[in-house]
Amino acid sequence: MMRRARSVAIGVAIGIVVFALLPFAGITIPAIFDGPLNAPGTLNLLGLCFVFGALALTYDLVFGYVGLLSFGHALYFATGVYVTAIALTRWHWSLPAALALTAVVSLVLPLVLGAICLRMRDIPFAMVTLAFAQAGSILVMQNPFGLTGGEEGLALGGDTLPAALVGVANTRNVYWIALLLLIVVYAVAWRAVNSPPGRVWQAIRENERRVGVLGLNPYLYKLGAFVLSAFLASATGVVYLLLQGGANPQVSTAEFTLALLVMVVLGGVGTLWGAVLGGILYEYLDFRLIALANTAALKDLPGVLRLPLSEPLFLLGVLFIVLVLFVPGGLGGALQRRMGAAFRPSS
Amino acid sequence: MNPAAPLLELRDLHVYLAESHILQGVSFAVRRGGITGLLGRNGVGKTTTLRGVLGLVPRTGAVLLEGRETSALAVHEVVRLGVGYVPEDRDVFGGLTVTENLALAERAGSEHRYDLVYELFPELKQRGAQKAGTLSGGQQQMVALARALLNADNRILLVDEPTKGLAPLVVRHVVDALQRAAEVTTILLVEQNLSVAHKLVHDVVVLDQGRVSFTGTVDELMGDPALARRHLGLAAVGSH
Amino acid sequence: MTTIALLLVTGLGLGALYFLIAAGLSLIWGLMRVLNFAHGAFFTVAAYAGWSAAKLAGGADPSLRWLIGVVVAIAVGGLFATLTEVVLIRPLYARHVGQVLVTVGLALATISLVQGGFGSDPQRLALPAWMTNTTSMLGANVPNTRLLVIVVAALVFALLLFFLRRTRFGLIVRAGVENRAMVQALGIDVQRAFTLVFAIGGMAAGLAGMLGATYYGTVDPLRGTSMLIFAFIVVIIGGLGSVTGSAVAAIVVGVVQQFLNFYGAAGVGDFSVVLLLAIVLLVRPGGFAGSSA
Numbered sequence: 001m002m003r004r005a006r007s008v009a010i011g012v013a014i015g016i017v018v019f020a021l022l023p024f025a026g027i028t029i030p031a032i033f034d035g036p037l038n039a040p041g042t043l044n045l046l047g048l049c050f051v052f053g054a055l056a057l058t059y060d061l062v063f064g065y066v067g068l069l070s071f072g073h074a075l076y077f078a079t080g081v082y083v084t085a086i087a088l089t090r091w092h093w094s095l096p097a098a099l100a101l102t103a104v105v106s107l108v109l110p111l112v113l114g115a116i117c118l119r120m121r122d123i124p125f126a127m128v129t130l131a132f133a134q135a136g137s138i139l140v141m142q143n144p145f146g147l148t149g150g151e152e153g154l155a156l157g158g159d160t161l162p163a164a165l166v167g168v169a170n171t172r173n174v175y176w177i178a179l180l181l182l183i184v185v186y187a188v189a190w191r192a193v194n195s196p197p198g199r200v201w202q203a204i205r206e207n208e209r210r211v212g213v214l215g216l217n218p219y220l221y222k223l224g225a226f227v228l229s230a231f232l233a234s235a236t237g238v239v240y241l242l243l244q245g246g247a248n249p250q251v252s253t254a255e256f257t258l259a260l261l262v263m264v265v266l267g268g269v270g271t272l273w274g275a276v277l278g279g280i281l282y283e284y285l286d287f288r289l290i291a292l293a294n295t296a297a298l299k300d301l302p303g304v305l306r307l308p309l310s311e312p313l314f315l316l317g318v319l320f321i322v323l324v325l326f327v328p329g330g331l332g333g334a335l336q337r338r339m340g341a342a343f344r345p346s347s
Numbered sequence: 348m349n350p351a352a353p354l355l356e357l358r359d360l361h362v363y364l365a366e367s368h369i370l371q372g373v374s375f376a377v378r379r380g381g382i383t384g385l386l387g388r389n390g391v392g393k394t395t396t397l398r399g400v401l402g403l404v405p406r407t408g409a410v411l412l413e414g415r416e417t418s419a420l421a422v423h424e425v426v427r428l429g430v431g432y433v434p435e436d437r438d439v440f441g442g443l444t445v446t447e448n449l450a451l452a453e454r455a456g457s458e459h460r461y462d463l464v465y466e467l468f469p470e471l472k473q474r475g476a477q478k479a480g481t482l483s484g485g486q487q488q489m490v491a492l493a494r495a496l497l498n499a500d501n502r503i504l505l506v507d508e509p510t511k512g513l514a515p516l517v518v519r520h521v522v523d524a525l526q527r528a529a530e531v532t533t534i535l536l537v538e539q540n541l542s543v544a545h546k547l548v549h550d551v552v553v554l555d556q557g558r559v560s561f562t563g564t565v566d567e568l569m570g571d572p573a574l575a576r577r578h579l580g581l582a583a584v585g586s587h
Numbered sequence: 588m589t590t591i592a593l594l595l596v597t598g599l600g601l602g603a604l605y606f607l608i609a610a611g612l613s614l615i616w617g618l619m620r621v622l623n624f625a626h627g628a629f630f631t632v633a634a635y636a637g638w639s640a641a642k643l644a645g646g647a648d649p650s651l652r653w654l655i656g657v658v659v660a661i662a663v664g665g666l667f668a669t670l671t672e673v674v675l676i677r678p679l680y681a682r683h684v685g686q687v688l689v690t691v692g693l694a695l696a697t698i699s700l701v702q703g704g705f706g707s708d709p710q711r712l713a714l715p716a717w718m719t720n721t722t723s724m725l726g727a728n729v730p731n732t733r734l735l736v737i738v739v740a741a742l743v744f745a746l747l748l749f750f751l752r753r754t755r756f757g758l759i760v761r762a763g764v765e766n767r768a769m770v771q772a773l774g775i776d777v778q779r780a781f782t783l784v785f786a787i788g789g790m791a792a793g794l795a796g797m798l799g800a801t802y803y804g805t806v807d808p809l810r811g812t813s814m815l816i817f818a819f820i821v822v823i824i825g826g827l828g829s830v831t832g833s834a835v836a837a838i839v840v841g842v843v844q845q846f847l848n849f850y851g852a853a854g855v856g857d858f859s860v861v862l863l864l865a866i867v868l869l870v871r872p873g874g875f876a877g878s879s880a
Binding site: 442 | 758761769
């Protein structure tokens, strides 16, 4: 067991170093990426993958570990994106000030909403979270006081951010921030899940009544998990804003939360790295499938085949269905079982 | 078909609920005709046994109805073999009228004994259009019993504590109804009220800690105070 | 006064659409405890099927073309729903979260296909002249499409009530919503009721899809999802498993939404409906257990 933990740790450390050094690598991997690894386009895509990996992780905390089926997680991601964007572009605050405001909102909002939503359980809980997220989405679209930019979103002008974060040449800086985000979010999540409260979360997922019988208040633990995951999701939203250079109302929609659900189930519910994998895979596929669809290979296919294959959400939806029907643990779960069998000492 | 063969037989029935091993290998047989009592202290697994027979709870072991294995059958398939069920909480459909509750219980292919039902429970005919949820406990019990009695091809009725929470007058009515029912069908009766049980049943099966602790006739059990106390607790001594 | 009359009719029209979607959702939830996200997909696919059929009917009388569209939409909705229940829902019996997830996946996949195939932009539905005209009512000129939608939904409501109150299957559904286990203990195979309820829900959603296209004048791949969320709200406010409850809640939600969107600002109505949901959920004792089963 110890040996396995050591080898995993070493593997992870190597992986981090490799990714950190990517902006200096002029290698090209054909088909996987359009252009060399250190090209701004590739770095941007990788950065987005890291963001989605981290975001999927935050959702896995609340859905996979505590067992709360929240359909409104996108709301907190959108909070990170929009509060920062508004503070920067509409009120012309400095970046640190904008981040401070976002941090505060990202603690207060899930605290209030979570306190209300968690009065219900299971499907009713899911519906209220969805309803609140929908309300948030409507709010964004309606562009109150001209703040959110409505359907057009908000673009971060060149003068709103520190120079080091602006411009194509500095993509690598934002890329590093994204990598750092993933590492930090993972570390926090890992720490949380393996702590005493984390074990209570998992106990709640298994049998909430028993937790109550043990003298613990499940409501408080659920609320804690809810707020923590929302706060982290908001952080990923901020980095997303930096990578995209602007805010886009798409991130507040119900479809987006459902996409999060797909990511986590894809990667494996209840395994941290599985969720990261799911997020990374999802974003990568979302990006590349559109490009792939237009390549010569697919252009020759009859329309009936080409259409489904060029719609990333279709493929993901189908994959999702297949996973739920046949592989309840997702990719991560399946891999875990295989690997676990290999590493478990024979008894 | 051997008339002496048991109508219902349980072999080594195990039921796990949550993390408790509620039934730990229950085996007994119910002979055709009359009322067999399933007795025992509170929480010992009597209701679970009835539910296990129907398949309402996951179980291992064998359940044979007239020699036929039913473990692979779904609940509704077991019921269609001719099993009537009167659950502990009556479980009448509150939003449906009395008549609708009875109509729902009608099984295709069987004769429906409305004459018997309305003879035993004339109130049900009067209150036909009343919503079952507005009935008193005793009236709901009558609906639950009527449902089970309705289908003439019910070979056995599983009746769970029909007198629970009822006034003495209503209890008498239920006892009469069950005695009448026993003339036309076999009954496996779970009952906490020992004086009622003594009046109604002939054979008894006693459960204790998830297993059968005694089988015999009710007279053997009740006639011997020491035996009764051992299997049923202090409540067995003296009238209920 | 004319404004109020117009708002009222428009609100009722919107409520009518919500009801058609919510009724099916409510029964599916009440009987099967399945939260059917694919309902929005039924709506959308059926709408496009009806729209395509109406276009294909070429030179026929516009009213006839519309009617063909409606029939096709209902059929497609019912068929799609039945297939969904048999292929996706049934294998996941007792895995409630799995059932929800599978409907989510289906919704995502289907709607993206529709978007890919027909484009993301709304497309006009050709309507017969009498529908695009207005009728003078309560001092206002009310678009006939609104009236049509209201009348049809009222008819469906009556049909559903008839089915529930006067047929054996309806009896089984009503009992099953209350206590599924006991229905099985009476020797009734609830599985067939599941499929039937899904089919009915699908047909109603299909009808709603075509009527929605009539109401708005266009087919739109995203409309199904946004209507679905409001339909869910209607189901919860109206009480799970209750068709009458859905009808009443649909009217309330539709009218409130219209009035507040007009007298407040755009979006205030939608927002308030969501708030209404939160209030109902908090106030009702024990959430909305509806029935135990």
